Amino acid sequence: MSARILMVASGKGGTGKSTVSVLLGGRLAAAGKKVLLIELDSGLRSVDIISGVYGKTVYDISDVLSGRCEGDKAVVESPVYKGLSVISAPYEGGEVRPEALRRLIGRMAPYFDFILVDTAAGLGAPFQAARTVSDMALLVLTPDPVTLRDGRIAADELVNGGCKNVRLVVNRVGPASFGGAVRDLDECIDTVAAQLIAVIPESAEIQHSAAQGMALPAGCLAFKALDNLARRLLGEQLALAVRW
Numbered sequence: 412m413s414a415r416i417l418m419v420a421s422g423k424g425g426t427g428k429s430t431v432s433v434l435l436g437g438r439l440a441a442a443g444k445k446v447l448l449i450e451l452d453s454g455l456r457s458v459d460i461i462s463g464v465y466g467k468t469v470y471d472i473s474d475v476l477s478g479r480c481e482g483d484k485a486v487v488e489s490p491v492y493k494g495l496s497v498i499s500a501p502y503e504g505g506e507v508r509p510e511a512l513r514r515l516i517g518r519m520a521p522y523f524d525f526i527l528v529d530t531a532a533g534l535g536a537p538f539q540a541a542r543t544v545s546d547m548a549l550l551v552l553t554p555d556p557v558t559l560r561d562g563r564i565a566a567d568e569l570v571n572g573g574c575k576n577v578r579l580v581v582n583r584v585g586p587a588s589f590g591g592a593v594r595d596l597d598e599c600i601d602t603v604a605a606q607l608i609a610v611i612p613e614s615a616e617i618q619h620s621a622a623q624g625m626a627l628p629a630g631c632l633a634f635k636a637l638d639n640l641a642r643r644l645l646g647e648q649l650a651l652a653v654r655w
């Protein structure tokens with residue numbers, strides 16, 4: 412086994428990277444894949460809450476990247492999404508050096524089918540380190556002009572750095588998303604210049620389950636959208652679950 416490495420990025424903050432990372436990891440795990448999710452952020456961590464590992468973490472990613480412990484010591488199984496393992500971000504601090512991340516990924520890759528690297532907002536050290544180790548980048552963007560423009564800057568940075576697989580996930584799509592400042596999904600695709608791989612609806616179920624560290628209820632539209640994203644990554648040809 413040698414894991415596929417997917418980085419999750421956005422440019423602008425707060426677009427749903429961490430939420431999508433956990434929920435996607437949960438659906439890949441439900442499909443029988445072994446999944447490790449690394450949150451490469453510090454200070455603004457949220458993966459621990461969404462995945463239900465909050466309070467169970469002894470070591471975090473900064474302990475691993477600074478050499479204070481081996482990667483396996485920092486891995487915690489999500490009690491919410493079976494088969495999803497998590498390395499959380501620290502409350503604060505921690506340098507992200509590409510060589511240290513590469514070493515960690517090299518050590519963990521034989522044990523997993525997928526490693527998801529949830530990066531911080533912006534194009535700083537977490538983004539730069541993640542792109543040196545990733546096979547694919549998922550840009551999780553909300554359908555508003557500023558986020559899409561920042562997403563394009565992130566996409567260009569990835570492509571110019573040699574990443575051939577940049578995919579667009581449009582998140583938080585609702586009835587009022589289009590027809591105004593952003594015309595439609597095509598405009599999102601054209602602005603970012605990346606292939607669309609998923610459309611995830613604005614979802615009260617996501618908000619509630621993420622805040623409580625509970626499983627996203629099967630049967631809601633967001634669950635279906637995340638499941639389709641996982642299955643597309645696994646090679647299935649599916650129509651986008653676009654309905655809102």
Ligand SMILES: Nc1ncnc2c1ncn2[C@@H]1O[C@H](COP(=O)(O)OP(=O)(O)OP(=O)(O)O)[C@@H](O)[C@H]1O
Pocket residue numbers: 421423424425426427428429430431452455457530531532582583584611612613614615617618621622633
């Ligand atoms: N599809 C959705 N429907 C409703 N709420 C959502 C959806 N996706 C994300 N959210 C909410 O948006 C907020 C930000 O999400 P999240 O923390 O995942 O963003 P982020 O991109 O990781 O942020 P940061 O840049 O700070 O790391 C959270 O409150 C989350 O519950």
Ligand SMILES: [Mg+2]
Pocket residue numbers: 428429430452455456457529530531
């Ligand atoms: Mg985040």
